[in-house]
Amino acid sequence: MEASLLTGYKYIQNEVKAFLGSFGFKSYKTFILYRTTDNDLLQFLSFQKGASSLSNQMTINIVQKGLFAPGCSFDTLQPGNRIGQFAKTEKDKWWYCDDANKVQEGVAEIKYILYNSVLPFFEFSKESHNISELVTADKYAFIWYIPSTFVDKGYFFLKAGLYKEAIQWWENHQPSKVPKFKTIKNLISQEQYSEVNKILEENIRMARARLEI
Numbered sequence: 001m002e003a004s005l006l007t008g009y010k011y012i013q014n015e016v017k018a019f020l021g022s023f024g025f026k027s028y029k030t031f032i033l034y035r036t037t038d039n040d041l042l043q044f045l046s047f048q049k050g051a052s053s054l055s056n057q058m059t060i061n062i063v064q065k066g067l068f069a070p071g072c073s074f075d076t077l078q079p080g081n082r083i084g085q086f087a088k089t090e091k092d093k094w095w096y097c098d099d100a101n102k103v104q105e106g107v108a109e110i111k112y113i114l115y116n117s118v119l120p121f122f123e124f125s126k127e128s129h130n131i132s133e134l135v136t137a138d139k140y141a142f143i144w145y146i147p148s149t150f151v152d153k154g155y156f157f158l159k160a161g162l163y164k165e166a167i168q169w170w171e172n173h174q175p176s177k178v179p180k181f182k183t184i185k186n187l188i189s190q191e192q193y194s195e196v197n198k199i200l201e202e203n204i205r206m207a208r209a210r211l212e213i
Contacts, residue, residue, distance in 0.1 A: 008097030037126035069155035
């Protein structure tokens with residue numbers, strides 16, 4: 001039995017949306033499901049249609065950003081990775097949208113991966129005492145694999161209270177690309193950590209206002 005690409009794609013989206021609704025996820029535009037956490041993380045899924053040889057398939061990007069990092073938005077998909085990485089199976093995992101039977105199989109497999117791999121990761125991350133492990137443990141390195149995430153990762157260090165580690169991390173990369181780097185470095189050198197936290201709190205306020213979340 002055949003299903004149109006658009007019908008299959010929307011069906012998968014709707015099934016995932018209904019499934020994740022009970023875990024606090026909401027829609028943002030037509031292709032994103034998101035939630036925020038008490039420790040100021042923005043966790044979201046972005047549905048992606050395939051192109052060229054994958055034009056009859058779709059996949060899901062899993063993203064986790066800090067509202068406390070400058071420029072937090074839905075526009076980029078890092079820190080994060082494709083859903084296949086969270087399932088520990090393969091880098092890219094795609095599902096067919098043009099065959100009704102395969103669509104049903106795809107929905108079942110997506111829900112399984114979300115429940116057993118993605119949601120446990122999100123739940124782990126929303127506990128503030130786990131943030132330090134999130135940025136230092138090798139098993140989570142795959143969410144930071146894009147070089148440009150070094151800015152975000154430094155802000156995660158700050159959120160974890162690893163202030164000196166944040167400065168060292170940025171200095172090992174490109175501190176000139178880090179917003180307020182000199183200010184933050186100066187505050188940390190003077191051990192004015194509460195002032196650093198105020199910068200994070202302002203970033204959070206601005207992100208929530210800008211994204212309307």
